Amino acid sequence: MRSGAATPTRASGSRTGWLLLPLAGWLVAFVLAPALILLVISFATRDDLGRVVFAFSLENYGRVFDPVYLGIFARSVGYAALTTVLCIALAYPVAWHIARLGAPWRQRLLLLVMIPFWTSFLIRTYAWITILKQEGLLNGVLRHAGLIAAPLEFLYTPGAVVLGLVYAYLPFMILPLYASAEKVEPSLIEAAHDLGCGPWRTFATIVLPLTRPGLAAGVMMVFVPAIGMFAISDLMGGARVPMLGNVIQDQFVGQARDKPFGAALGVVFLLLFLVSYALLRRRAEVRLG
Amino acid sequence: MSAAVEWRAVRRRFGTVTAVDEVSLVVQAGEFLTLLGPSGCGKTTLLRLAAGFETPEAGTIWLGGADVTHEPPFRRDVNQVFQSYALFPHLTVRDNIAFGLRRQGLPGAAVTARVREAVELVALQGCEARWPHELSGGQRQRVALARALAPRPAVLLLDEPLSALDARLRRTMQEELKRLQRQVGTTFVFVTHDQDEAMVLSDRIAVLQAGRLVQVGTGPELYRRPATAFVAEFLGLTNLLPAVRAGEGWRIDAAVTLASAAAGAAAPAWISVRPERVALAPAPPPGPNGFRVRVEETVFRGALEQLTVVTDGGTRLLVLRAGGCPAQPGQLFWAGVPPEEVVTVGA
Ligand SMILES: Nc1ncnc2c1ncn2[C@@H]1O[C@H](COP(=O)(O)OP(=O)(O)O)[C@@H](O)[C@H]1O
Ligand SMILES: [Mg+2]
Numbered sequence: 001m002r003s004g005a006a007t008p009t010r011a012s013g014s015r016t017g018w019l020l021l022p023l024a025g026w027l028v029a030f031v032l033a034p035a036l037i038l039l040v041i042s043f044a045t046r047d048d049l050g051r052v053v054f055a056f057s058l059e060n061y062g063r064v065f066d067p068v069y070l071g072i073f074a075r076s077v078g079y080a081a082l083t084t085v086l087c088i089a090l091a092y093p094v095a096w097h098i099a100r101l102g103a104p105w106r107q108r109l110l111l112l113v114m115i116p117f118w119t120s121f122l123i124r125t126y127a128w129i130t131i132l133k134q135e136g137l138l139n140g141v142l143r144h145a146g147l148i149a150a151p152l153e154f155l156y157t158p159g160a161v162v163l164g165l166v167y168a169y170l171p172f173m174i175l176p177l178y179a180s181a182e183k184v185e186p187s188l189i190e191a192a193h194d195l196g197c198g199p200w201r202t203f204a205t206i207v208l209p210l211t212r213p214g215l216a217a218g219v220m221m222v223f224v225p226a227i228g229m230f231a232i233s234d235l236m237g238g239a240r241v242p243m244l245g246n247v248i249q250d251q252f253v254g255q256a257r258d259k260p261f262g263a264a265l266g267v268v269f270l271l272l273f274l275v276s277y278a279l280l281r282r283r284a285e286v287r288l289g
Numbered sequence: 290m291s292a293a294v295e296w297r298a299v300r301r302r303f304g305t306v307t308a309v310d311e312v313s314l315v316v317q318a319g320e321f322l323t324l325l326g327p328s329g330c331g332k333t334t335l336l337r338l339a340a341g342f343e344t345p346e347a348g349t350i351w352l353g354g355a356d357v358t359h360e361p362p363f364r365r366d367v368n369q370v371f372q373s374y375a376l377f378p379h380l381t382v383r384d385n386i387a388f389g390l391r392r393q394g395l396p397g398a399a400v401t402a403r404v405r406e407a408v409e410l411v412a413l414q415g416c417e418a419r420w421p422h423e424l425s426g427g428q429r430q431r432v433a434l435a436r437a438l439a440p441r442p443a444v445l446l447l448d449e450p451l452s453a454l455d456a457r458l459r460r461t462m463q464e465e466l467k468r469l470q471r472q473v474g475t476t477f478v479f480v481t482h483d484q485d486e487a488m489v490l491s492d493r494i495a496v497l498q499a500g501r502l503v504q505v506g507t508g509p510e511l512y513r514r515p516a517t518a519f520v521a522e523f524l525g526l527t528n529l530l531p532a533v534r535a536g537e538g539w540r541i542d543a544a545v546t547l548a549s550a551a552a553g554a555a556a557p558a559w560i561s562v563r564p565e566r567v568a569l570a571p572a573p574p575p576g577p578n579g580f581r582v583r584v585e586e587t588v589f590r591g592a593l594e595q596l597t598v599v600t601d602g603g604t605r606l607l608v609l610r611a612g613g614c615p616a617q618p619g620q621l622f623w624a625g626v627p628p629e630e631v632v633t634v635g636a
Pocket of ligand 1: 307308327331334
């Protein structure tokens with residue numbers, strides 16, 4: 001019975017399988033091939049001019065674990081984690097309330113969340129710089145209000161980097177959380193209140209578990225890219241707070257010019273991503289039974 | 290007896306719609322009271338006001354003698370069975386039922402015992418480890434009941450809990466609900482738009498119309514002495530006839546004037562005569578209220594025969610009688626109605 005039922009499915013699968021070819025081609029050309037090239041280069045060395053020499057070596061991976069780079073690595077993970085936590089704290093109420101609104105307001109507010117995507121990311125970051133710089137908007141307002149005497153240094157601080165990261169990634173947390181929150185029946189919240197839960201307990205026992213898929217997706221879309229982000233730490237952190245992305249960028253196009261080492265950093269980063277993804281997936285599956 | 294729930298002159302508006310309009314109603318402790326009315330008459334809103342999901346614009350809500358108008362739902366000793374059941378999809382049957390108990394801070398062993406007790410009460414043994422999506426509609430219904438009953442609330446609110454079930458299962462669940470209520474002794478406030486269900490289940494029925502409370506009473510009281518034409522028509526079949534005072538009786542048409550036991554009442558717009566109270570015979574009946582009718586149409590309804598008859602004055606009456614020898618259209622009869630079955634009702 002089983003094989004009999006499976007045969008037509010397989011037959012129809014092979015007939016429509018060619019439709020997947022563009023996707024497969026895209027994945028091979030832009031995901032698999034670059035990753036393989038990165039992997040190969042990470043085991044190579046370079047000559048004095050910075051050119052890649054294909055002589056097998058594990059030296060690059062040894063350097064990855066140099067305390068200097070481990071420090072940068074830890075800082076990147078720390079900033080990304082802080083960014084993720086702040087994004088979660090800001091995005092939950094926003095996503096939840098948008099999901100509870102009537103259809104017209106829901107669409108308007110979702111549009112507002114997405115509008116920043118219509119302008120260049122770099123322009124938006126420069127806008128932040130004009131707000132935060134010494135003679136910028138924020139210092140001006142604070143001074144006029146008489147709150148400060150001399151301008152404060154907002155830009156080129158770790159705080160500015162985290163602010164820039166939260167600003168850049170907040171929509172990527174709001175949207176998946178919204179998609180999950182929208183599916184939570186309002187009567188479930190009422191049932192929780194009815195059975196004695198106050199707002200916080202309702203969040204912990206009902207909202208959080210039921211929006212976990214959106215939360216997991218949001219974390220993947222914020223935490224991992226935030227570790228590798230280099231433009232924000234460059235522009236808003238100056239050169240003072242280099243992150244993993246800056247180091248890698250430096251190896252490929254900057255002054256360091258050590259592509260094999262940059263590749264090794266990239267591979268380690270990729271592995272970190274895959275492992276955390278697998279862990280999150282595993283947890284999600286365990287939860288669903 | 291003491292009041293378990295009381296709505297005092299409660300009003301709740303949504304925009305221009307007045308969902309609940311100056312309703313005052315007391316539910317006694319241990320009572321099975323049903324809020325009955327057509328869709329949109331404010332039953333759900335009234336229930337949600339008691340649960341705390343809505344706040345009234347005017348009036349107060351009382352639970353067990355305390356004013357709870359401004360208490361949030363999680364501080365009210367009432368639990369609701371939701372129309373959609375609202376089972377938590379990420380929790381097993383056991384954890385759903387234990388949910389309210391855990392909030393009460395009971396020790397683990399007590400929670401386990403109370404969950405087992407609730408599971409037995411609704412006959413769900415063996416389903417404890419299942420997920421809500423693995424259950425049938427009837428089973429979900431039972432879980433919702435067990436979950437709401439397990440914390441032993443003073444009052445259980447049920448919003449059309451049986452409306453999603455098919456007719457047979459519905460009948461079974463009605464019997465079980467009744468048994469359950471007697472067994473636990475909790476006050477039940479039940480919502481339905483089905484008058485039959487209300488009759489089967491309730492100690493008392495409160496009939497609502499367009500946000501207003503029309504009449505409260507036991508099933509037989511409402512059926513025999515409906516206060517308004519709306520109540521008379523909503524509970525069972527009836528002949529609602531416009532009538533004018535004529536001497537001691539009520540004139541229906543040129544040929545028929547009926548005497549009523551409640552003849553002293555102020556001039557009503559209508560009288561109500563239940564179709565099963567009209568007797569048909571070949572000869573004039575002995576009492577008053579005998580008149581001639583001609584059979585216009587007959588419908589076979591199993592145990593009963595439903596006839597439409599016309600008086601000499603041209604008034605159509607519905608008559609229900611035990612099936613036996615079926616009547617033929619055109620056949621002539623004498624109809625008789627006892628005066629105590631001629632009920633005067635307000636508009
Ligand atoms: N949240 C709400 N917003 C707007 N109108 C509502 C709301 N809840 C109920 N209503 C309106 O109030 C009236 C009574 O509703 P409801 O209490 O649900 O009636 P029932 O349960 O008897 O069908 C209806 O006209 C309904 O449209
Ligand atoms: Mg309703």
